[in-house]
Structure formats: structure tokens, C-alpha cells
Amino acid sequence: xxxxxxxxxxxxxxxxxxxxxxxxxxxxxxxxxxxxxxxxxxxxxxxxxxxxxxxxxxxxxxxxxxxxxxxxxxxxxxxxxxxxxxxxxxxxxxxxxxxxxxxxxxxxxxxxxxxxxxxxxxxxxxxxxxxxxxxxxxxxxxxxxxxxxxxxxxxxxxxxxxxxxxxxxxxxxxxxxxxxxxxxxxxxxxxxxxxxxxxxxxxxxxxxxxxxxxxxxxxx
Amino acid sequence: xxxxxxxxxxxxxxxxxxxxxxxxxxxxxxxxxxxxxxxxxxxxxxxxxxxxxxxxxxxxxxxxxxxxxxxxxxxxxxxxxxxxxxxxxxxxxxxxxxxxxxxxxxxxxxxxxxxxxxxxxxxxxxxxxxxxxxxxxxxxxxxxxxxxxxxxxxxxx
Numbered sequence: 496x497x498x499x500x501x502x503x504x505x506x507x508x509x510x511x512x513x514x515x516x517x518x519x520x521x522x523x524x525x526x527x528x529x530x531x532x533x534x535x536x537x538x539x540x541x542x543x544x545x546x547x548x549x550x551x552x553x554x555x556x557x558x559x560x561x562x563x564x565x566x567x568x569x570x571x572x573x574x575x576x577x578x579x580x581x582x583x584x585x586x587x588x589x590x591x592x593x594x595x596x597x598x599x600x601x602x603x604x605x606x607x608x609x610x611x612x613x614x615x616x617x618x619x620x621x622x623x624x625x626x627x628x629x630x631x632x633x634x635x636x637x638x639x640x641x642x643x644x645x646x647x648x649x650x651x652x653x654x655x656x657x658x659x660x661x662x663x664x665x666x667x668x669x670x671x672x673x674x675x676x677x678x679x680x681x682x683x684x685x686x687x688x689x690x691x692x693x694x695x696x697x698x699x700x701x702x703x704x705x706x707x708x709x710x711x712x713x714x715x
Numbered sequence: 716x717x718x719x720x721x722x723x724x725x726x727x728x729x730x731x732x733x734x735x736x737x738x739x740x741x742x743x744x745x746x747x748x749x750x751x752x753x754x755x756x757x758x759x760x761x762x763x764x765x766x767x768x769x770x771x772x773x774x775x776x777x778x779x780x781x782x783x784x785x786x787x788x789x790x791x792x793x794x795x796x797x798x799x800x801x802x803x804x805x806x807x808x809x810x811x812x813x814x815x816x817x818x819x820x821x822x823x824x825x826x827x828x829x830x831x832x833x834x835x836x837x838x839x840x841x842x843x844x845x846x847x848x849x850x851x852x853x854x855x856x857x858x859x860x861x862x863x864x865x866x867x868x869x870x871x872x
Binding site for chain 1: 752803820864
């Protein structure tokens with residue numbers, strides 16, 4: 496009788512242990528999968544995802560509060576980067592408007608350390624002062640951050656991201672000049688590596704959902 | 716109305732005489748949906764858009780645009796070239812006889828340079844279009860907020 500009760504308990508314990516290890520095993524395998532996904536890409540995205548995220552080499556710029564913005568600043572959280580200039584009547588405000596809408600569709604939990612940040616990098620530092628950049632980007636979202644710096648440091652960043660830009664001649668009458676530039680968003684992962692490139696035409700809902708797919712797939 | 720029949724015909728004729736030349740002078744083009752995209756108050760430039768239709772049987776070239784509330788107004792064309800969005804000022808914008816041209820985000824646009832005061836959504840401003848044959852037409856434009864879907868190039872799925 497006692498033996499039977501004992502074996503009943505043993506069975507219950509064994510079953511619990513078996514279920515727990517099954518659960519733990521599954522959890523570990525999921526963790527392992529998330530960590531080892533570098534080398535594959537999720538399907539159905541409207542973004543060019545790099546199967547192997549590309550680390551960025553050193554560069555030093557400054558943000559719109561004149562705080563340093565470097566390859567180190569891009570670590571610990573996801574980052575969207577867009578390259579343009581404030582004298583841009585069409586492409587840049589369109590892109591920032593799209594990101595303004597996308598931003599509302601991406602969860603921003605204050606406790607989420609790796610939540611994305613949006614940086615608008617001006618390739619026109621002669622005209623785009625920190626103050627001008629700050630007021631410009633904040634019109635779109637108070638969380639957006641303007642960045643610029645010395646031309647050679649900008650080139651260090653654009654060069655490794657495949658971003659192109661070039662200046663047109665100055666208009667002799669107005670002194671105005673146009674800047675041609677790439678119009679894609681660049682997505683950097685929390686290890687500070689280039690993970691994806693999102694080319695125009697841009698759609699807010701697609702950017703938001705693609706980002707969440709990429710983040711879930713590769714993990715923080 | 717107590718207008719006797721004998722006066723009606725001359726009155727109608729007079730109306731035509733008075734208004735037809737006015738219409739011809741001011742409305743060389745049929746313009747719809749003229750708007751300027753609201754920009755950050757510090758923005759040094761703004762983009763303007765409209766649909767232009769030429770209902771005449773002769774092509775019309777717009778060679779210049781002006782607005783006293785800006786330092787300058789330029790007509791621009793956007794194109795994708797060598798991986799970059801290239802913005803180019805054009806000498807003239809041709810509207811074919813009986814045809815239309817749309818200025819829209821990501822395509823042709825007016826670049827309004829250095830506003831003399833900040834413009835907000837709901838404000839209106841008047842831009843004058845000047846044609847190659849020396850005529851001009853005033854276009855009232857409303858400042859409106861951009862929409863993310865303004866970029867008509869987007870393919871819907």
C-alpha cells in the first residue's frame with residue numbers, strides 16, 4: 496500500500512520533471528535559434544536584409560545637442576538612419592513624414608532598452624547647424640534625432656553604408672544649391688551592425704511591420 | 716426679373732464682351748489641387764504641387780514662377796539617377812495642347828525658397844506662373860499637411 500502511494504508520487508514527480516525539461520528544452524532551442532539565425536533572412540519583406548550583419552568601422556559625428564554620435568552610439572538599440580539635408584523640398588520631408596507615421600505603429604516601451612531610434616543625418620553640414628537640425632527633425636517627431644559633422648567623418652559613415660550624395664553647383668542669384676542623395680532608410684542592429692536597407696517608395700505600415708519581423712527574427 | 720426681352724440680348728452680349736477677355740487673360744491654364752506642403756517652421760524651403768491642364772489647342776510652356784513671400788520659386792524635376800534622388804531645376808515645363816502635367820511629391824514640384832514668414836497648414840499663398848509667350852496666371856495655393864501616401868509612386872499590394 497505504502498509502496499503504491501510512493502510510486503504514485505514518484506510518477507507525478509517524474510511527469511513534472513519530464514514536462515519541465517521538455518519546456519526548457521524548447522525554450523533553449525528557441526533561444527539558440529534566435530542567436531544562430533545570422534546567415535539566413537526572413538521571408539516576405541520589402542527590405543534588403545543582409546544575411547550576415549556588417550559591423551561598422553569608426554566614425555565621429557555629433558547629434559543636434561552637440562553630443563558625440565559615433566559607431567558606439569549605435570550600440571545597444573536598433574537604429575534607423577536617413578541621409579538628407581534641410582534645404583530639401585521633397586524627398587527628405589516625404590521620408591520623414593513616412594517615418595513619423597511608421598513610428599506610431601512601432602511599440603516604444605520605455606523599459607525596452609533596444610527599442611529603435613531614428614537619426615536624420617545631414618550631409619550638408621555647412622548649412623545645417625545643430626539648432627536648425629533639432630527644430631527640423633522634432634517637427635516630425637520629438638524623439639527623432641538630427642546628426643551631422645565634418646564632411647570626412649560623414650563620408651566614413653556613408654561609405655560603409657552604401658549611401659551616396661553629391662552637391663550641385665551654387666545658383667549665382669540665390670546662392671542656393673541642391674544636394675543629390677540616396678533615399679533609403681538604413682537599419683542598424685543593437686550590435687551596431689548594418690542589418691537592412693529599405694529603399695523607396697516607402698510605406699509606413701510596411702516599414703513598421705518589416706522592422707518588427709526583422710527584430711523578432713534576429714533578436715536584440 | 717423685370718428686364719424686358721429687348722434688353723436681354725444686348726445684356727448677354729455685353730457680359731460676354733466683358734468677361735471673355737478677362738478669362739482669356741487670367742485663365743490660360745486649368746489648375747486644380749494646388750497646395751504647398753507644410754514644412755518645419757525652420758525649414759528653408761517648401762515644396763508646392765498642382766495639377767495643370769491645358770485646354771487650348773496650342774502647347775504652353777511655363778518658364779518661371781514667382782511669389783513675393785519667398786526669395787525665389789523654382790520649377791524642379793526629380794529623378795532617380797545612379798542610386799541617388801536627383802533634383803534638377805528645369806528651364807521650362809511644357810504642357811501639351813489638350814494635355815496635363817501633374818506636379819506631385821516625388822516628381823515635378825515647385826521649390827519655394829526662403830519663406831519671408833513661416834507658413835502653417837490652412838494658410839494660403841499666391842504663386843504666379845509665367846509662360847513663354849509672356850502671359851501669366853495667379854494660382855492660389857493652400858498650405859496642407861503632407862500625408863505619407865502622397866508619394867504616388869508607391870505600388871499598392
